[in-house]
Amino acid sequence: MVSAKDNTLELFLDTKVRSNELGTDQYDHGGTGAAFGCAYERISWHNIGDYILPIVQYIRKTSPDHIIAIDRGGRLVGLAAKILYRELYGDLPTVGGMIKFVYFSNRLKPYVSAYRLSKENIKPLVAEILNNAPTGKSKVTILDDYAGSCETLRGIRKIFNELSGGTLELSAAVMQGIGGNYGGADISSSERHIRTWDWEVYEQLSGVDYVPENFKPVIIKMQDTPLGCIPSGKVPHIWYRERMIEALQDFAKRLKREASLVSSNTGR
Numbered sequence: 001m002v003s004a005k006d007n008t009l010e011l012f013l014d015t016k017v018r019s020n021e022l023g024t025d026q027y028d029h030g031g032t033g034a035a036f037g038c039a040y041e042r043i044s045w046h047n048i049g050d051y052i053l054p055i056v057q058y059i060r061k062t063s064p065d066h067i068i069a070i071d072r073g074g075r076l077v078g079l080a081a082k083i084l085y086r087e088l089y090g091d092l093p094t095v096g097g098m099i100k101f102v103y104f105s106n107r108l109k110p111y112v113s114a115y116r117l118s119k120e121n122i123k124p125l126v127a128e129i130l131n132n133a134p135t136g137k138s139k140v141t142i143l144d145d146y147a148g149s150c151e152t153l154r155g156i157r158k159i160f161n162e163l164s165g166g167t168l169e170l171s172a173a174v175m176q177g178i179g180g181n182y183g184g185a186d187i188s189s190s191e192r193h194i195r196t197w198d199w200e201v202y203e204q205l206s207g208v209d210y211v212p213e214n215f216k217p218v219i220i221k222m223q224d225t226p227l228g229c230i231p232s233g234k235v236p237h238i239w240y241r242e243r244m245i246e247a248l249q250d251f252a253k254r255l256k257r258e259a260s261l262v263s264s265n266t267g268r
Helices: 004-018 032-036 048-062 073-089 111-132 151-164 236-266
Strands: 066-071 100-103 138-147 170-178 206-210 217-219
Touching: 004 048, 004 073, 004 236, 048 073, 048 138, 048 170, 048 236, 066 073, 073 100, 073 138, 073 236, 100 111, 111 138, 111 151, 138 151, 151 170
Parallel strands: 066 100, 066 138, 138 170
Antiparallel strands: 206 217
């Protein structure tokens, strides 16, 4: 049951998302992008909340049974969505309050080999979803960082449909890129690719890699990194996640304060 307080917060955040007040910071303020001297907006740990909030609001409205983040680009998006949702509303509406991660790739040649490996990699997850399915279709939301050609989203939708016999209700949410009218995401924080993000350039920030021959996951360990803002001796992806969590917690507190102030001023 949604409390009046939660409903007030939800309405305020919906208005904030629709008003396009998010993501207006045009310069990096200490994020990883500072190493580049960026004179344009760079999505980093300190401002990722602006680009995750529309996804969080979409999850709030649709209440999916399962959320699947596509590795590797979607890993930090999934983690950020889980953290921000928890700080604003509590546990995710998914089974066990969890987000799952899967790897999909079409980089191997020929494409058929990559598709086959991706399908085998995703098969146990779909079986788990079907085993825990309530009456009717399970709702599955796929998360990723970017939808450009939408080839990844179309490919993973095809796999989920083939493995489930079309019994899953699929949707997709991305941090930025093409929306649903082009066969891509149902929700996108930004419809155009006009920004860059830290883990697009430095993939080690995801904290995981996959063996090309069999798509098995490999945890990224300590390694040299050109990211000047990460202190010496720190594991890049762990340091990055810690900063991101702190920033998202502060972001959520600020949003709640703003919502409370608006509610007080309007007498709601």
